[in-house]
Amino acid sequence: MYHKLKHRVYQILEGGDDSGLIGKCVNVFIIVLILTNVAAIILETEAGIYDVYAGYFQAFEVFSVAVFSIEYLLRVWVCTEYAEYSRPVLGRLRYMTSLMALIDLLAIIPFYLPMFIPVNLRVLRLLRIFRVFRLLKLARYTDAVDTIIRVINERKAELSITLFVGAILLIISSTLVYYAEFEAQPDKFSSIIATMWWSIITLLTVGYGDVYPITPVGRFFGALTAVFGIAMFALPAGLISSGFMEELNRQKAAKTVVICPHCGKNLTHPPEKAGAEAPVIIVKQADERSKR
Structure with missing residues (x-):
C-alpha cells in the first residue's frame, strides 16, 4: 500500500500520460500558481496597488508557499522512484542537491528564513528578490525549457570557446583603449578595470554613450571593438539557432x-x-x- 501510494504520487507530480486527469490538473494548477506568483511580485512594486491590497498579497504568499512546500516535500519523498535516486537516504540527498530541487528550495526558503534568523530590512528585501526563482520552476512543466537546456548542453563546448574568445577580446580592447584614452579622459578611463565597462557595452553592441573614446587612436580601437562585437554576437546566436533546428528535427523524427x-x-x-x-x-x- 505504501509503495503503491508513493508511485501514484510520483505519477501525479510527473504529469505524464499515466498520471490521469488528476495529474494533468495538478500540473496545470502548479503552472497557473507560478505565473500568478510572478504577476504578484510585479504588482507588489506598484505602491498604489500594494497599499490597497496588501492583505490579499500576504495571504496569497502564504498560500503559495504552503503549496510549493508540500510539492517540494512530496518530490523529495517520491524521488526514489527514479533509478538514479533509488537509495532511500543517499538518493534523496543527491536529489536535494540537483538543479531543479535547488530551484524548488529557493522558491520557498526566503519565506522561512526570517522566522529562524533575525534579518534587517535590507536583507529581507534581498530575500524577497529570490521569489523570482519560482519562475524557473516552469522548466519542469514545459518542453520548451527542456529543449533549450538540451541545446545548450549539446553546444556547450562551442559556446565555451566563444566565451573564452570574448573574454580575450574584452581584455585586449580594454587595455588598448585605456592607454589611448587615459591622458585625455582620466575620469572615465581611470583604469583597465574601469575601461572594461566601455568594452563590455561595445562588444555587446549596446553602446550607452556615457563613456566613449575621443582620441583618434582610441576611436580606431573602438571601431575595431564594435566590429568584433558584431561577430561575437552573431557566433553564439548561430550556434544556438542551428542547435535548435537539429533538436526540433530530431524530435520530429522521433515522433514519426x-x-x-x-x-x-x-x-x-x-x-x-x-x-x-x-x-x-x-x-x-x-x-x-x-x-x-
Missing part, C-alpha cells in the same frame, strides 16, 4: 512512424522511439510494371 505499404511493417529505426500518437507515414513506391 514509417509504415511499409506492402507488408505493414514498422520501418522506423529504432521503432520503440516512436510515440504512441506519432504521425504515420506510408512509404509509396510507384510500380511501373503494374502500370504497363
Whole structure:
C-alpha cells in the first residue's frame, strides 16, 4: 500500500500520460500558481496597488508557499522512484542537491528564513528578490525549457570557446583603449578595470554613450571593438539557432512512424522511439510494371 501510494504520487507530480486527469490538473494548477506568483511580485512594486491590497498579497504568499512546500516535500519523498535516486537516504540527498530541487528550495526558503534568523530590512528585501526563482520552476512543466537546456548542453563546448574568445577580446580592447584614452579622459578611463565597462557595452553592441573614446587612436580601437562585437554576437546566436533546428528535427523524427505499404511493417529505426500518437507515414513506391 505504501509503495503503491508513493508511485501514484510520483505519477501525479510527473504529469505524464499515466498520471490521469488528476495529474494533468495538478500540473496545470502548479503552472497557473507560478505565473500568478510572478504577476504578484510585479504588482507588489506598484505602491498604489500594494497599499490597497496588501492583505490579499500576504495571504496569497502564504498560500503559495504552503503549496510549493508540500510539492517540494512530496518530490523529495517520491524521488526514489527514479533509478538514479533509488537509495532511500543517499538518493534523496543527491536529489536535494540537483538543479531543479535547488530551484524548488529557493522558491520557498526566503519565506522561512526570517522566522529562524533575525534579518534587517535590507536583507529581507534581498530575500524577497529570490521569489523570482519560482519562475524557473516552469522548466519542469514545459518542453520548451527542456529543449533549450538540451541545446545548450549539446553546444556547450562551442559556446565555451566563444566565451573564452570574448573574454580575450574584452581584455585586449580594454587595455588598448585605456592607454589611448587615459591622458585625455582620466575620469572615465581611470583604469583597465574601469575601461572594461566601455568594452563590455561595445562588444555587446549596446553602446550607452556615457563613456566613449575621443582620441583618434582610441576611436580606431573602438571601431575595431564594435566590429568584433558584431561577430561575437552573431557566433553564439548561430550556434544556438542551428542547435535548435537539429533538436526540433530530431524530435520530429522521433515522433514519426514509417509504415511499409506492402507488408505493414514498422520501418522506423529504432521503432520503440516512436510515440504512441506519432504521425504515420506510408512509404509509396510507384510500380511501373503494374502500370504497363
